[in-house]
Amino acid sequence: xxxxxxxxxxxxxxxxxxxxxxxxxxxxxxxxxxxxxxxxxxxxxxxxxxxxxxxxxxxxxxxxxxxxxxxxxxxxxxxxxxxxxxxxxxxxxxxxxxxxxxxxxxxxxxxxxxxxxxxxxxxxxxxxxxxxxxxxxxxxxxxxxxxxxxxxxxxxxxxxxxxxxxxxxxxxxxxxxxxxxxxxxxxxxxxxxxxxxxxxxxxxxxxxxxxxxxxxxxxxxxxxxxxxxx
Amino acid sequence: xxxxxxxxxxxxxxxxxxxxxxxxxxxxxxxxxxxxxxxxxxxxxxxxxxxxxxxxxxxxxxxxxxxxxxxxxxxxxxxxxxxxxxxxxxxxxxxxxxxxxxxxxxxxxxxxxxxxxxxxxxxxxxxxxxxxxxxxxxxxxxxxxxxxxxxxxxxxxxxxxxxxxxxxxxxxxxxxxxxxxxxxxxxxxxxxxxxxxxxxxxxxxxxxxxxxxxxxxxxxxxxxxxxxxx
Numbered sequence: 001x002x003x004x005x006x007x008x009x010x011x012x013x014x015x016x017x018x019x020x021x022x023x024x025x026x027x028x029x030x031x032x033x034x035x036x037x038x039x040x041x042x043x044x045x046x047x048x049x050x051x052x053x054x055x056x057x058x059x060x061x062x063x064x065x066x067x068x069x070x071x072x073x074x075x076x077x078x079x080x081x082x083x084x085x086x087x088x089x090x091x092x093x094x095x096x097x098x099x100x101x102x103x104x105x106x107x108x109x110x111x112x113x114x115x116x117x118x119x120x121x122x123x124x125x126x127x128x129x130x131x132x133x134x135x136x137x138x139x140x141x142x143x144x145x146x147x148x149x150x151x152x153x154x155x156x157x158x159x160x161x162x163x164x165x166x167x168x169x170x171x172x173x174x175x176x177x178x179x180x181x182x183x184x185x186x187x188x189x190x191x192x193x194x195x196x197x198x199x200x201x202x203x204x205x206x207x208x209x210x211x212x213x214x215x216x217x218x219x220x221x222x223x224x225x226x227x228x229x230x
Numbered sequence: 231x232x233x234x235x236x237x238x239x240x241x242x243x244x245x246x247x248x249x250x251x252x253x254x255x256x257x258x259x260x261x262x263x264x265x266x267x268x269x270x271x272x273x274x275x276x277x278x279x280x281x282x283x284x285x286x287x288x289x290x291x292x293x294x295x296x297x298x299x300x301x302x303x304x305x306x307x308x309x310x311x312x313x314x315x316x317x318x319x320x321x322x323x324x325x326x327x328x329x330x331x332x333x334x335x336x337x338x339x340x341x342x343x344x345x346x347x348x349x350x351x352x353x354x355x356x357x358x359x360x361x362x363x364x365x366x367x368x369x370x371x372x373x374x375x376x377x378x379x380x381x382x383x384x385x386x387x388x389x390x391x392x393x394x395x396x397x398x399x400x401x402x403x404x405x406x407x408x409x410x411x412x413x414x415x416x417x418x419x420x421x422x423x424x425x426x427x428x429x430x431x432x433x434x435x436x437x438x439x440x441x442x443x444x445x446x447x448x449x450x451x452x453x454x455x456x457x458x459x460x
Contacts, residue, residue: 120337125360156347158264
């Protein structure tokens with residue numbers, strides 16, 4: 001907010017001189033030249049996090065898929081479409097002090113993507129073969145050299161949020177998971193509010209439901225504290 | 231444009247008292263609560279057609295999927311997401327004097343769509359079973375009662391545009407097909423220009439490349455002429 005921005009301008013902010021990577025938005029995976037698989041991420045939470053980190057003085061590299069919301073101001077923006085492109089952009093942006101992986105990266109791409117439009121033929125249905133996309137969060141979390149000092153993943157769950165996200169933290173090798181419930185009934189996906197649980201090695205911490213900008217502000221302050229800059 | 235709008239305001243326009251349906255935009259077909267299959271239609275051409283018909287005095291019903299571009303002014307807008315929903319909206323909007331089916335309706339939906347987020351599990355890949363979507367253009371073209379006097383379909387092709395579109399006109403039973411080449415190299419999909427071929431029982435007529443608004447204006451004038459209102 002304004003107070004943070006003014007403080008950062010005057011003092012450099014607690015994250016001055018720190019480089020932080022944020023991924024955001026969906027990825028789109030082509031089926032053919034006109035069709036693709038997408039997901040419902042608007043990019044609102046990732047964009048708010050980039051802005052909050054910037055407000056604390058960080059140099060932010062923002063790697064975004066084709067998101068609906070306007071790009072954040074004052075940060076380096078790298079636009080990508082697919083998960084494969086996002087991986088390349090992320091690895092190219094390293095080294096960073098912290099990485100926040102808020103993008104909703106497609107788990108799978110279509111291995112049999114066609115160069116020409118798949119035609120509708122006499123009731124025949126298409127067969128889509130899938131291939132697993134690179135797991136960017138796990139790869140960065142396990143980098144033998146150049147791993148960010150803090151790696152924050154996100155988990156969008158529709159049931160057993162804490163259990164799934166706690167398991168995900170261990171499986172990916174990241175430091176924190178910001179988990180939320182994206183069941184349609186919550187209205188969070190595409191909405192302006194979020195209700196998150198922060199999972200770390202110390203367990204889980206449920207935050208009250210609040211605006212996505214406030215979630216971003218709190219998370220940015222926690223990141224600053226974890227980097228010893230708070 | 232302004233001249234048309236002023237003329238319509240003064241005289242009622244050549245399509246005054248005529249009701250025209252326009253479909254536009256993509257459809258989204260859910261895979262699970264966070265993933266869906268989409269297509270690259272921006273809705274720009276369909277929106278321009280609705281506006282051009284309105285400028286000639288028509289009462290326009292505009293049935294749109296989740297399109298990027300702003301909705302047209304001065305028309306009845308019905309928002310839908312899936313092809314199944316679009317079919318219901320179209321049938322509910324009849325009778326009309328003419329129907330322009332510019333939407334990029336998904337040919338298939340996911341028959342096995344899941345109510346909870348499909349999890350990534352040990353390298354296992356998802357199996358998506360597809361079902362054929364309703365063919366709205368063919369259904370309306372073949373209505374035994376209440377068929378619009380003029381049915382105009384669209385064909386987005388990536389190769390053999392005229393041959394594919396000519397066959398499509400006969401297969402669907404519509405009166406005209408507005409065909410275009412959406413190969414990535416043309417830059418038409420998502421761009422501001424279009425190069426179309428108008429296919430009718432009289433053969434094919436290639437229009438020069440022009441702005442989507444100008445394509446819309448010419449098409450609206452042709453529709454007015456065909457309805458005996460030109």
